[in-house]
Amino acid sequence: METLTIARPDDWHLHLRDGAALADVVHWSAARFGRAIIMPNLTPPLTTTDAVAAYRERILAARPAGSRFEPLMTLYLTDNTPAREIERAAATGFIHAVKLYPAGATTNSDSGVTDLRRCDEALAAIAEHDLTLCLHGEVTHPETDIFDREAVFLDERLAPLLDRHRHLRVVLEHLTTATAVDFVRQGPERLGATITPQHLLMNRNDLLAGGIRPHHYCLPILKREGDRAALLEAATSGHPRFFLGTDSAPHAQSAKEDACGCAGIFTAPLAIELYAEAFEQAGALDRLEGFASHFGADFYGLPRATDTLTLTRQARRLPDTLPYGDARIVPLRAGGTIDWSLASDPQTESA
Ligand SMILES: NC(=O)N[C@@H](CC(=O)O)C(=O)O
Ligand SMILES: [Zn+2]
Ligand SMILES: [Zn+2]
Secondary structure, three states: OOEEEEEEEOEEEEOOOHHHHHHHHHHHHHHOOOEEEEOOOOOOOOOOOOHHOOOHHHHHHOOOOOOOOOEEEEEEEEOOOHHHHHHHHHHOOOOEEEEEOOOOOOOOOOEOOOHHHHHHHHHHHHOOOEEEEOOOOOOOOOOOOOOOHHHHHHHHHHHHHHHHHHOEEEEEEOOOOOHHHHHHHHOOOOEEEEOOOOHHHOOOOHHOOOOOOOOHHOOOOOOOOHHHHHHHHHHHHOOOEEEEOOOEEOOOOOOOOOOOOOEEEEEHHHHHHHHHHHHHOOHHHHHHHHHHHHHHHHOOOOOOOOOEEEEEEOOEOOOEEEEEEEEOOOOOOOOOEEEEEEEOOOOOOEE
């Protein structure tokens, strides 16, 4: 049986949710990743260090017995986040980033930032305390077409932000366009980017052609085939400022399969396997380790993993639904197969 062993990967963009769903979600990531940057877009959003600290305790308690999975926490930035809250967050040692959601851009972003210029003091404090600013990079004005919102954000918001704050380390999350790939390549060393498995493997036909597929709907929305190809090229290029961030974003089946279904794709149960599939398609499996296990840690200034993860080439069938608190959730590829399995995964079931 063919196997692939890499330094244990980390997930630099992950949603774990809270409450009864948390334990149903966290074990999938804990089985695959050593660490993950945990998103703060809960209801209510985690706008204080105390709220983030309490959430971290709930995550640690929800891990499977014996797991050493390490949640790297983030603070939710608002128009009114004081510089001293950033200082307090940095002092914890477990908050590594501050998350900027443009108000109204995505799930639970209503308390996000309405005008970046209101945040200059907080942004200066993020740089001063050596935290990272993570960005959902889309504008939200209703007159901007949903397929253009990322590209417009780069010109109107990100370029000026990088100019105004010359020591700020920024991660542009979940890249979706060739334009964004070029922007990151041409950007400064302090600009990194994450790429999701769905944006490496799918384009907007997978969302809209032959019927509308709510489980392929996420934000930023899937783009054209040329964009997918550019993302795959960037991820497999060995460029150290592109790294893994799944953006696994669980929502109950009923919230997705609705007349107004919400955004987010649940990939945690097959996340590293999907990346292996994408890298293999590009003939670049030998580049997976850099993208998945080295470059993100280097960018965040954290040590690389010392243990490993082994995948085997053994097809596995995904169930139609999985438990999600008192509801059910539909993972990506539900009812379909993935060609890779974890070498030591009790949940592996041959297809
Ligand atoms: N990506 C998504 O479509 N949804 C995310 C939010 C986000 O990362 O934008 C979620 O929290 O559900
Ligand atoms: Zn986002
Ligand atoms: Zn996200």
